[in-house]
Amino acid sequence: MLLIPCPVCGERPEDEFGFGGDATVQPPVTDSASGQAEVDIDGFADYLYLRENPKGRHTELWVHRYGCRRWLVVERDTVTHELYSSRLAAGEGGE
Amino acid sequence: MVDARYSIAALVRGAITGHRSWPEAWRKPAPKPRYDVVIIGGGGHGLATAYYLAKLHGVTNVAVLEKGWIGGGNTGRNTTIVRSNYFLRDNAFFYEHALKLWEGLSQDLNFNVMFSPRGNIILAHDFGQAEGMTMRYNALRLNGIDGVRLSREEVQRRAPALDFSPNARFPIFGAVDQPRSGVARHDAVAWGYARAADRLGVDIIENCEVTGFDIKDGAVTGVQTSRGDIATGKVGIAVAGHSSEVARMAGLRLPIETHLLQAMVSEPVKPFLDTVVISPSLHVYVSQTDKGEVLMGGALDGYNSYSQRGTWPTVEDVVSSAVGMIPRLKSLRLMRTWGGVMDMSMDGSPIIAKTPVERLYLNGGWCYGGFKATPGSGWVFAHTIANDAPHSLNEAFSLERFRSGRLLSERGAGNYPHYH
Numbered sequence: 262m263l264l265i266p267c268p269v270c271g272e273r274p275e276d277e278f279g280f281g282g283d284a285t286v287q288p289p290v291t292d293s294a295s296g297q298a299e300v301d302i303d304g305f306a307d308y309l310y311l312r313e314n315p316k317g318r319h320t321e322l323w324v325h326r327y328g329c330r331r332w333l334v335v336e337r338d339t340v341t342h343e344l345y346s347s348r349l350a351a352g353e354g355g356e
Numbered sequence: 357m358v359d360a361r362y363s364i365a366a367l368v369r370g371a372i373t374g375h376r377s378w379p380e381a382w383r384k385p386a387p388k389p390r391y392d393v394v395i396i397g398g399g400g401h402g403l404a405t406a407y408y409l410a411k412l413h414g415v416t417n418v419a420v421l422e423k424g425w426i427g428g429g430n431t432g433r434n435t436t437i438v439r440s441n442y443f444l445r446d447n448a449f450f451y452e453h454a455l456k457l458w459e460g461l462s463q464d465l466n467f468n469v470m471f472s473p474r475g476n477i478i479l480a481h482d483f484g485q486a487e488g489m490t491m492r493y494n495a496l497r498l499n500g501i502d503g504v505r506l507s508r509e510e511v512q513r514r515a516p517a518l519d520f521s522p523n524a525r526f527p528i529f530g531a532v533d534q535p536r537s538g539v540a541r542h543d544a545v546a547w548g549y550a551r552a553a554d555r556l557g558v559d560i561i562e563n564c565e566v567t568g569f570d571i572k573d574g575a576v577t578g579v580q581t582s583r584g585d586i587a588t589g590k591v592g593i594a595v596a597g598h599s600s601e602v603a604r605m606a607g608l609r610l611p612i613e614t615h616l617l618q619a620m621v622s623e624p625v626k627p628f629l630d631t632v633v634i635s636p637s638l639h640v641y642v643s644q645t646d647k648g649e650v651l652m653g654g655a656l657d658g659y660n661s662y663s664q665r666g667t668w669p670t671v672e673d674v675v676s677s678a679v680g681m682i683p684r685l686k687s688l689r690l691m692r693t694w695g696g697v698m699d700m701s702m703d704g705s706p707i708i709a710k711t712p713v714e715r716l717y718l719n720g721g722w723c724y725g726g727f728k729a730t731p732g733s734g735w736v737f738a739h740t741i742a743n744d745a746p747h748s749l750n751e752a753f754s755l756e757r758f759r760s761g762r763l764l765s766e767r768g769a770g771n772y773p774h775y776h
């Protein structure tokens with residue numbers, strides 16, 4: 262059982278949380294200034310499907326579903342499950 | 357040397373000599389400096405690939421490199437369900453090809469893999485679910501694959517231990533079954549392929565971890581291992597949950613996440629369940645092993661994991677779901693739980709394909725269901741490696757599909773690495 266440190270609620274058991282996957286993937290930046298609907302298809306495919314999937318330290322999203330209901334960015338080891346850090350995600354009071 | 361073929365005569369000879377004359381099932385060779393083909397991963401898929409390369413394509417200068425021991429990965433950790441009840445044509449034809457190989461596998465390998473076609477009954481708990489399943493099973497039948505719908509009474513005859521009481525938490529409305537599906541002895545599959553490949557000249561090298569690739573002008577020329585460098589013409593990757601880790605060494609990123617799946621068995625009891633029962637609503641699957649244990653599996657632990665051991669909430673979830681389906685299980689004690697690291701692809705279907713690196717081939721993304729694929733996976737992967745081109749059965753299982761949009765999503769839902 263993971264005990265995930267929520268910056269709002271403190272250490273809480275994993276079954277209060279939902280997992281949101283890799284927090285580092287980003288959609289490709291599109292040039293909205295030009296007004297052109299230029300879509301970087303390959304960039305979008307990478308964003309949707311490709312993952313680093315490391316054996317070791319992983320930066321990931323969790324939502325404290327049965328607590329404060331905020332999204333967190335958590336750093337965890339995918340082998341030992343050691344939790345290194347946790348902070349509120351951008352838009353949840355974090356950045 | 358004594359004839360290594362298993363037969364009644366060999367059994368009698370073994371009995372007379374106090375079972376001290378059995379030859380080893382496969383040799384323990386040191387790695388040679390060069391092979392025509394190197395297969396990374398000594399699970400069922402890697403071993404089957406080597407076997408079919410030697411048997412069907414005449415490529416016998418082959419090594420299978422396994423970082424641990426044969427059968428120590430997911431091959432020896434799964435709940436052994438073998439079926440081909442897929443909806444999409446590419447999946448249906450591929451898995452049906454595998455199922456046909458299963459049907460003759462013990463004879464082909466001269467090793468009893470104990471394939472037991474006992475069906476797998478998927479429960480529908482209401483009318484809508486039953487109709488959805490009927491639609492899928494009609495698609496099976498249109499593809500020439502067996503599938504039947506069962507009424508509540510028929511389910512009761514097949515599996516009387518299920519909860520048919522009026523106050524069942526999940527009432528049984530009906531079910532579908534694929535009568536030719538079933539279970540097999542997982543270790544025997546690894547051992548049988550290893551032994552059969554070895555007899556055709558394949559080197560099976562255990563305790564040999566691949567740590568890097570030699571790549572020249574965009575083509576693979578060798579692998580670096582914990583037992584030295586090995587030159588090779590072609591490399592096939594078949595490392596299940598470690599697909600991303602190994603592919604990364606060749607500079608590739610994959611549409612795969614590694615997740616943990618647990619399974620568990622109760623103490624052994626007298627036979628009471630002679631089929632596999634699955635409830636998609638409860639997300640649990642239950643069968644009884646030849647030893648009498650009740651074997652149960654459920655959903656993923658739910659977050660990326662390479663740890664090969666699971667957490668308690670999932671065990672509780674699986675067990676309570678199994679008891680919900682078969683109430684009498686509540687008096688049994690749980691004997692063992694274990695986990696395996698799964699290569700979850702982003703559309704729930706496998707990848708058996710060429711990669712952007714020449715003569716480097718990938719077999720992965722098996723999700724929950726790679727055991728049943730084992731013979732078919734090895735068969736098409738051997739073809740792909742030998743011909744440097746996919747077979748028509750695995751053409752759709754490409755890496756490019758994640759770019760072109762030709763995804764193979766049985767669920768028909770988005771990019772989410774949690775599907776079967």
Ligand SMILES: Cc1cc2nc3c(=O)[nH]c(=O)nc-3n(C[C@H](O)[C@H](O)[C@H](O)COP(=O)(O)OP(=O)(O)OC[C@H]3O[C@@H](n4cnc5c(N)ncnc54)[C@H](O)[C@@H]3O)c2cc1C
Pocket residue numbers: 396397398399400401402421422423424425427428429430431432433434435436437438564565566567594595596597598602617618619653694695696697698722723724725726727728729
């Ligand atoms: C709990 C559980 C239940 C399951 N139930 C079912 C089921 O009912 N039906 C079904 O069809 N499927 C099931 N599966 C899935 C199935 O077991 C897998 O999809 C399948 O076994 C994967 O292929 P494999 O056998 O080749 O993998 P593995 O046996 O895992 O083989 C991969 C091998 O690669 C080796 N390796 C990794 N990295 C390296 C390296 N760098 N160098 C050398 N070797 C390396 C590993 O040590 C391992 O032995 C289940 C899996 C689990 C964990």
Ligand SMILES: [Zn+2]
Pocket residue numbers: 267268269270271325328329330331
């Ligand atoms: Zn919280």
